[in-house]
Amino acid sequence: MNPATTAKVITLTIDDRSVGAREDQTILQIARENSIHIPTLCFLEGLTPAGACRLCLVEIVGTSRVLPACTTYATEGMVIRTTSPALEAHRRTVIELLFAEGNHICAVCVSNGNCELQDLATELGVSHITLPYLNPTRPVDASHPRFTLDHNRCVLCARCVRVCDEVEGAHTWDIMGRGVDARIIADLNQPWGEAASCTSCGKCVQVCPTGALVEKGKAVAEMRKRHALPKLITRQQEHGS
Amino acid sequence: MTPEALQQVAKAEKDAIARQPQRIGVCTAAGCLSCKSGEVLKNLQTALERRPDIPYRAAGVGCMGLCAHGPLVSVEPDGLLYQDVKPNDVPALVESLATKPLAEKRCDTTAPFFIRQTKVVLDKFDVIQPERLESYLAAGGYTALMDCVTRRTPAEILDEVKRSGLRGRGGGGYPTGLKWETVAKANGARKYVICNADEGDPGAFMDRSVLECAPHRVLEGMAIAGLAIGATAGYIYVRAEYPLAIARLKLAIRQAEKFGLIGDHICGSAFSFKVEIRLGAGAFVCGEETALIASIEGRRGQPRPRPPYPAERGLWGFPTLINNVETFANISAIITRSADWFASMGTATSKGTKVFALAGRIQNTGLIEVPMGISLREIIYDMGGGAPGGHSVKAVQTGGPSGGCIPADQFDLSVDYESLKKLGSIMGSGGMIVMDETSSMVDVARFFMEFCKSESCGKCVPCRVGTTQLHHLLEQVRERRASRADLARIESLCDMVRTTSLCGLGQTAPNPLLSTLKFFRHEYEELLVDNHAEAPR
Numbered sequence: 001m002n003p004a005t006t007a008k009v010i011t012l013t014i015d016d017r018s019v020g021a022r023e024d025q026t027i028l029q030i031a032r033e034n035s036i037h038i039p040t041l042c043f044l045e046g047l048t049p050a051g052a053c054r055l056c057l058v059e060i061v062g063t064s065r066v067l068p069a070c071t072t073y074a075t076e077g078m079v080i081r082t083t084s085p086a087l088e089a090h091r092r093t094v095i096e097l098l099f100a101e102g103n104h105i106c107a108v109c110v111s112n113g114n115c116e117l118q119d120l121a122t123e124l125g126v127s128h129i130t131l132p133y134l135n136p137t138r139p140v141d142a143s144h145p146r147f148t149l150d151h152n153r154c155v156l157c158a159r160c161v162r163v164c165d166e167v168e169g170a171h172t173w174d175i176m177g178r179g180v181d182a183r184i185i186a187d188l189n190q191p192w193g194e195a196a197s198c199t200s201c202g203k204c205v206q207v208c209p210t211g212a213l214v215e216k217g218k219a220v221a222e223m224r225k226r227h228a229l230p231k232l233i234t235r236q237q238e239h240g241s
Numbered sequence: 242m243t244p245e246a247l248q249q250v251a252k253a254e255k256d257a258i259a260r261q262p263q264r265i266g267v268c269t270a271a272g273c274l275s276c277k278s279g280e281v282l283k284n285l286q287t288a289l290e291r292r293p294d295i296p297y298r299a300a301g302v303g304c305m306g307l308c309a310h311g312p313l314v315s316v317e318p319d320g321l322l323y324q325d326v327k328p329n330d331v332p333a334l335v336e337s338l339a340t341k342p343l344a345e346k347r348c349d350t351t352a353p354f355f356i357r358q359t360k361v362v363l364d365k366f367d368v369i370q371p372e373r374l375e376s377y378l379a380a381g382g383y384t385a386l387m388d389c390v391t392r393r394t395p396a397e398i399l400d401e402v403k404r405s406g407l408r409g410r411g412g413g414g415y416p417t418g419l420k421w422e423t424v425a426k427a428n429g430a431r432k433y434v435i436c437n438a439d440e441g442d443p444g445a446f447m448d449r450s451v452l453e454c455a456p457h458r459v460l461e462g463m464a465i466a467g468l469a470i471g472a473t474a475g476y477i478y479v480r481a482e483y484p485l486a487i488a489r490l491k492l493a494i495r496q497a498e499k500f501g502l503i504g505d506h507i508c509g510s511a512f513s514f515k516v517e518i519r520l521g522a523g524a525f526v527c528g529e530e531t532a533l534i535a536s537i538e539g540r541r542g543q544p545r546p547r548p549p550y551p552a553e554r555g556l557w558g559f560p561t562l563i564n565n566v567e568t569f570a571n572i573s574a575i576i577t578r579s580a581d582w583f584a585s586m587g588t589a590t591s592k593g594t595k596v597f598a599l600a601g602r603i604q605n606t607g608l609i610e611v612p613m614g615i616s617l618r619e620i621i622y623d624m625g626g627g628a629p630g631g632h633s634v635k636a637v638q639t640g641g642p643s644g645g646c647i648p649a650d651q652f653d654l655s656v657d658y659e660s661l662k663k664l665g666s667i668m669g670s671g672g673m674i675v676m677d678e679t680s681s682m683v684d685v686a687r688f689f690m691e692f693c694k695s696e697s698c699g700k701c702v703p704c705r706v707g708t709t710q711l712h713h714l715l716e717q718v719r720e721r722r723a724s725r726a727d728l729a730r731i732e733s734l735c736d737m738v739r740t741t742s743l744c745g746l747g748q749t750a751p752n753p754l755l756s757t758l759k760f761f762r763h764e765y766e767e768l769l770v771d772n773h774a775e776a777p778r
Contacts, residue, residue: 051546052700054741066740071546086740093737097706130730131710156699175541175699178524180709182699 012078021074028056028069031082038082039091039120042157043070044207046230047166050158055091055120058082066090092124100131101180103138103152104210110223111211117155134180141186143193146216147205151183154212160184160204167230172198184212203229242501243509244387247378250500254379261298265289266315266367267326269301270453271485272446272607277328278312284331285314295338303366303454307354309606315367316342324348353623354605359586361594362570363610366454371489374496377457383502385576386461389468390510393576398469399425402572404580406592411437411528411565412640412669413745414591414658420562423552425470427560434467434475434514435556435563437533441480441525442641443692444600445672448566450608451596452479452486455570456493460503460516462569465576467514470562475514478533480521490518525642525696529744530555530563532698543698544744565670567596587613591657591668601638601674602628611656618652621675632677636760640669642689642696643749645756646682665756667749682761683768687715689753697746704747707738711754724771732758 007024014027014036021030026049031038041053049070056069061079066087069080081087098104098117106112120126138151158175161184165171172195176185186195205213206226214223242250258264267273267282278301285299297316305313310324314334323346326334330346337343350356360366370376377383389398403418424432436459440448452459463475479487494516497503505513519537526532527542534556536542555561571593575583584592591613597620599606604626611620621627621634628634636646645666647654654660658668676685694708714731717723735751742748758765766772 050700051743052702054701054703054743057741068546072548089733090737090741093707093734094702094741097702097710100710101706132713134706134709134713155702156705158700177699178526179694179697179699179705182705 008076010074010076012074012076012080014080015082023074023076025074026070027058027067027072027074027078027080030074031069036082038069039123040070041116041120041155041209042159044159044163044227044230046232046234047159047162047207050162053094053155053157055094057087057090059084059087088124092126095121095124095126096129096131098155099126099129100133101136102154103135108220109153109211110214110218110220111153111225112221114221114224115211116209116227136180138183141192142216143191144198144200145193146200147192147202148214148216149184149186149192150212150214152212153210154184155210156182156184157209158184159207159209160213163203163207163230167233168199168201168203170197170199170201173204244391247383247387247500247502247508250375251378254375258379261296262318263297264317265297265299266302266305266317267299268303268305268311268313269371270304270450271483272304272308272450273311273313274485276311278326280328281312281314281326281331284328285335288331288335292335292339295335297338300370301372303369303371304363304450304608305367306358306363306609307348307605307607309604310348313348317368320350322348322350353619354607354609354626357615357619357624358610359594359612360610361574361583361586362451362458362567362596363454363608364574366450369455371454371456372492374457374493374500374502377455381577382455382457382573383461385573386464386502387508389465389576390508390512395425395469395471398465398576401575401580402469405575405583406580406587406590407568407571407575407583408591408658409565410567410571410595410670412643412667414668417564417568420552420564421466421470423550424472424560424562427553429560431474431557431559432470432472433556433559433561434463434470434472435530435533435537435551435561436463436475436477436566436569437528437530437563438477438479438483438486438566439521439525439528439533440483440566440670441528441696442643442670442672443689444598444638444674445641445670446598446600447596447608447671449483449486450598451566451570452483453489456486456490457497458570458573459490459566460493460497462564462572463516464503464507464514465572466562466564466569468512470560472562473513473515475516476519476537476556477516478519478521478527478537481523487518487520494518524698525692526698526744526746529746532744533563534561541698543700544746546743567671588655588657590659595656595668595671597671597673599625599673599675602632602634602677602680603675604629613657614655616652617647617654617656620656620673621652625675628675628677632679634675635678635680636676636682638666638674638676638685638753639672640667640752641672642692643667643745643752644669645752646676646685646760647756648760651760665752665759667752682757682764683715683719686754686757687712687719690715690750693746693750697750701741701743701747703738704742704744704750707734707742708747708750710734711738711751715754718765718768721768721770723769725769728765728769
């Protein structure tokens, strides 16, 4: 956030704690500033929030709907609950739905041990998948000389789409198709290696929460990513370097 | 054109009607056209040309409602309505004009289907020629716009719409006046009006019919909205599956521009309002307002979290008013006949009338407009004639994939926003699909879940994967492979999808399932593998 902002200062309550904030801040930003943990997956600092994964949903006293912390702005006097038995259950179901949707086999994944989906499952206590696995048939695109896109491990968080568009400015990635058939495409649904707009900067790989976008040549559990990259770049841009 | 010049045009058209009162109207809406009403009209016109002794003239008019018996043909001033008129019935029909009415083709216009209707949105569809602006002018069209432009301030228009109690006819039922006022008050260098004509509910064809039969009524409503909220441009987002509606809208916009009713300096005033058409590419989710806006902007049709609502930040970031076709079609009547008149119809919280499309297992398939507060029984049995072939009506599905099924024993329910919601359904845009005792409710739920699953945009997890899982579980139930535990899982997953989905599509996707489960639970339980085991409850 720009320190020179003139936004009004407000007070609100998160999980019984009274906290001060500015009214141009989202609930998630305020919670993080105050070391209150809210699980997220599609959110990444430095990128436009999407509100797509629904993990950061919080309860706001006085409204019947639950709202995503990443896109909801705080208002004066708001009383927020970041956790409740119902919210916890919903979050666990989101994780279960994701595991059942793709083909997530941790034991053979290059991101094993460095995967946000895996971390979330551990954090939220998802030890079993009770829903039937969809076992989709999905391709792997290894046409790029340095990177690989494995659709089997993609959770459609669209971080790659956003970092490529908003930070790199190339907009190589986008999404095509609907529902569970939606998938990430390069340019006009070409093999990644043939996508003319791709600058091979690798930002998409660094922000991908799972093993869907990875560097070539990595063995199981060897892929480590730099998720802070967009935050660092956008901060530098804000400070006019 | 000035209001005076337009009144001259209207007068000339009215005089022509007075000189030639013997008129035959052939329905040229999509339903009747698909049963060759176009050919009927052409045959009638050539036959009448050859018979100068018969003074009648034939023209294509709008929908007359009883789509089950199309093509429909009206004969004025005799007040006759003929049904099921085939192209080869024309010689007999022409002959009957000189002798006596054709008894076997007569349609009883004193039947409840016709006399129980109150027409506001569908008013004069049987005389307005959809492709002629003059015809709409003669029917009193555009007087509301002229009145607003020359005599009323935006505040007065807002007040009139607010007092009318009109609520959004797209399904949500948000008070229209309040929405207009919010956009009028919002700060923005520009403002937009959007007409949502992306009618995608299975079995619903109200908006299509309105656009096909009286496109000018919608344009007039949009222009009045533009004047009231301070917008100078409007978009009509219409689905590409409605080619006739699109063609007539395009023609209507060209005509209205030519007559100075749309475009720069409307009726010679300082108010300018342009209207453009945008076509949807067949995605149901684009009926959701934020996805619709994204689609108009040229981006992928995906919803975004609200707030901010389009009223604050909509098309290209500017305050935007989005209303449905039927909502806009109500506006001119509210202006010309007053808010009090409109508010005198309907119930305490749901004012005016509502257009419904009757479909499914019902005798009188078609389009009706009834006052709010009418009972479902009147609609289904009295007007609709019940189920055909001696079958009994089991339930009616309202609100499409976002609505629910209402069982026949609840048909005394008054049709208004609150009552339908209380039963787990919604008013929706006005589709009513009637089911008889041969329909399996599990199948109905599975059909709508399949629809939602394939129409989900895939952005948020609960809707994308949740609907897929629910569809899968319903398949299991249908194939007698599901257990009580699976049924419990269906219910908890429904709750999760409803609570956590990003937009209305996901939030309402479980409704058909939950409502059938509420009223027809035994149909599910009969299919469970452990049905005969000791019941836990």
